[in-house]
Amino acid sequence: MYLILGVGDVGLEVAERLRRQGREVGFAVTDSRQASLLSGRAFKVERWDPAGELPQVFREAEALVVASQDLPSAEEMLKVIGERKKDLPPVLALVPDELFELDFKEKGADMVLPLSQLLADRLLGALEDLECMRQERELRRLLLSRKGRMLVVMQVNPDPDALASAAALKKYARAFGMEADLSCAGEVGGYYQNRVMRNLLELELLNLRAVDFEKYSIIALVDVSTHSGSALPKEIFPTVVIDHHSVPASEVQGKFKDIRITGATSTLLAKYLWCGGVEVDPTLAAALAMGIVTDTLYFTRGVTRLDLEVFQQLLEKADLDLLRSLHSPLLSKSAFDSLASALKRAKIVENCFLVNLGEIEDSEAVPQIADFLLQ
Structure with missing residues (x-):
């Protein structure tokens, strides 16, 4: 059981949420009115x-939470707890701001x-959400103002992040x-x-070099932001650019x-779908999650708080069996x-593992083998 000492708005809200999660929560109070x-x-x-x-x-509680909004009362509680700390569970204290942090730790809080920091973090997250909402509405107005079709252009050789993002933008449009x-x-x-994802999403890809651009009222670059990265002809100007790579403006x-600057474009496209009220089906959710995983190298490269939050939300909707198959494809x-x-001819030279593949029938086996050997 979590035992909350004193009554405050935050402590009461936490208690309600813990109870909804099936956790046992109790209060210890000094005032009869609060107890009633x-x-x-x-409770x-x-x-x-x-x-x-x-x-x-x-002594029976799993943890003690000092949540009284009255500082003198909170300090008195900590003083009493500090004198008996060796017999008690860990203690968490809520304070107005960081100025009280050291003092309360000295008084016995673990x-x-x-x-103030929790509120600031939440506020920054809310402002980020508002920015996503603004951009989604701007994109929606642009789509509604145009007639015709959209052409979504990816990088020359698209990866899982690009494929998932392109599929998401198509669904959004x-x-x-x-x-x-x-x-x-x-x-x-x-x-x-890449091939598994293309098949699962049932993506039909046009050869950009053979496209009749006159057929489209909107040209969108996804997971790429420049002509050189996409091979888009220089005389064709994109209408929409959504990307997570840093490039000169x-x-x-x-x-x-x-x-x-996020870990993956899939993160951005997931937000567009949610802000636009567009349902994300389990297959697309798995694809977008895989796009985040691959582009962040399993959350070791360029990952941001937004990537982690979006990934967690996608997992709640994703087809997990499908995600596992994308995560560990068979050779x-x-x-x-x-x-x-190749392993028969492999050599170790200093810190390098050298493998000569020789002649191979399928060039796509090269990156598969490289990934396998790096694991």
């Missing part, structure tokens, strides 16, 4: 006098949470009455995951531009054959 109020809300309540003996429930085609100038090969053209037979023969 809490009993009326079906376990223990009356105690800091000047007297500690009730047994203090952990101190300044409420359709929700507001515009159909979209996907295209790239190269191939979806190299990594087995002078190189980016577009009526609507959203270039935010193709040709890749296994090439790997077996």
Whole structure:
């Protein structure tokens, strides 16, 4: 059981949430009016006098939370607890701001949470959400103002992040009455995951070099922001650019531009879908989650708080069996054959592991083998 000492707005809210999670929560208060109020809300309540003996429930609790909004009362509680600390569970104290942190730790708190910092973190997150809402509304207005089709252009050889993001933008556009085609100038090969994702999302990709751009009223660059990265002809100007890579502003053209430094473009597209009220089905959720995983190298490269939050939300919706299959794709037979023969010729030179693949039937086996050997 978590035992909350004193009554405050934050402590009461935490108690309600813990109870909804099925956790046992109780209160220890010094005021009879507070005890009556809490009993009326079906909480376990223990009356105690800091000047007297500690009730047994203090020793039986998993943790003690000093949540009184009255600082002198909170300090008195900590003083009593500090004198008997060796017999008690860990103590968490809530304080108005960081100025009280050191003092409360000296008085016996094992952990101190300044409420001002928690509020600031929440406020910054809310402001970030507001910015996402603003950008989504701007993009929606642009789509609704145009007639015709959208062409979504990815990097020359799209990866899982690009494929998932492009599929998400296509779904977003359709929700507001515009159909979209996907295209790239190269191939979806190299990594087995790329081909699996393309098949699962049932993506039909046009060859960018053969596209009739006159058919489209909107050209959108996704997971790429420049002509050179996408092979978009220089005379064709994109209407929409959504990317997570940092590039000089002078190189980016577009009526609507959203270039935010996150770990993956999939993070941004997931937010567009949610802010636009567009349902994310389990397959697309798994694809977007995989886009985040691969582009952040399993959360070891360029990952941001927004990536982690979006990934967690996607997991609640994603087809987890599908996500696992994307996460650990099997090596193709040709890749296994090439790997077996290559290992016989492998050498270690200083800190390098050298593998000569020789002639191979399937060039796409090369990155598969490289990934396998790096694990």
